[in-house]
Amino acid sequence: RRCNLTACSSKYVLSALHPMWQGPLVAPGGNRQSPIDIRVRKSVFDPHLKPLTPDYDPRTCSQIWNNGYSFLVEYDDTTDKSTLKGGPLEDNFRLCQFHFHWGESNAWGSEHTVDRRLFPAELHMVHWNSDKYSRFEEAVMEENGLAVIGVFLKIGKRHEGLQKLVDVLPAVRHKDSVVEFTRFDPACLLPTNIDDYWTYAGSLTTPPLTEAVTWIIMKQHIEVSHDQLAVFRSLLFTSAEEEVQKSMVNNFRVQQSLQGRTVRSSFT
Numbered sequence: 001r002r003c004n005l006t007a008c009s010s011k012y013v014l015s016a017l018h019p020m021w022q023g024p025l026v027a028p029g030g031n032r033q034s035p036i037d038i039r040v041r042k043s044v045f046d047p048h049l050k051p052l053t054p055d056y057d058p059r060t061c062s063q064i065w066n067n068g069y070s071f072l073v074e075y076d077d078t079t080d081k082s083t084l085k086g087g088p089l090e091d092n093f094r095l096c097q098f099h100f101h102w103g104e105s106n107a108w109g110s111e112h113t114v115d116r117r118l119f120p121a122e123l124h125m126v127h128w129n130s131d132k133y134s135r136f137e138e139a140v141m142e143e144n145g146l147a148v149i150g151v152f153l154k155i156g157k158r159h160e161g162l163q164k165l166v167d168v169l170p171a172v173r174h175k176d177s178v179v180e181f182t183r184f185d186p187a188c189l190l191p192t193n194i195d196d197y198w199t200y201a202g203s204l205t206t207p208p209l210t211e212a213v214t215w216i217i218m219k220q221h222i223e224v225s226h227d228q229l230a231v232f233r234s235l236l237f238t239s240a241e242e243e244v245q246k247s248m249v250n251n252f253r254v255q256q257s258l259q260g261r262t263v264r265s266s267f268t
């Protein structure tokens, strides 16, 4: 297994000894892969970027499950009830799920970094283009198919909205476990300021790694408590039947080269 350095900051140098899935570290022929390091001074302010307008209906929240890589909170995306528009997006996008990536320690865990700064975790809210495609599986293959909002998590005060989710995680401890989870408003996980973000053309960071994503990375982080994040780490990569149980930690992909891409900012 190739060992190469992933995002390293002044305090912590990571190795790829923690790559979490056996897939390719770089998609074959990929020239717009994710995640990346966002070099703030190299990002370009785009005055034409509009405010982002998420419009989520908590009643579309349906279930939470452990897919063996993260835990996903899934939304009913058969209608345009929970949508994302604006920002860099030309079309209407439907929320289908959100999930997180985190480390075994609070020193790392995010997939994207800002000037090499690592965060303990990163939230991804996944949407697909419902103006152009009729289902996620179709949109995931198209370059304008997906929009993912990334939000960094920092250790601080307890996040009251997150607690409802934290409380149910023990019920999906093992891979392939699923429980009903309803009336959760994902907007409560967004930072107070969603007008300041970076955006770039990239890919999914887990299979199928397709180069279908308009990434929208929030400048402002959210805070969660140490104990709340510790519950994420109590999840397992492994199913109940497996002999050896493996803690679900370090479920992030190694960073990919920018390959000449420009990261735009919505703020100066």
Ligand SMILES: NS(=O)(=O)/N=C1/NCCS1
Binding pocket: 124, 126, 148, 203, 204, 205, 206, 207, 208, 209
């Ligand atoms: N982490 S991610 O959001 O870029 N990857 C995904 N793979 C399938 C649905 S979302």
Ligand SMILES: [Zn+2]
Binding pocket: 099, 100, 101, 124, 205
């Ligand atoms: Zn993700």
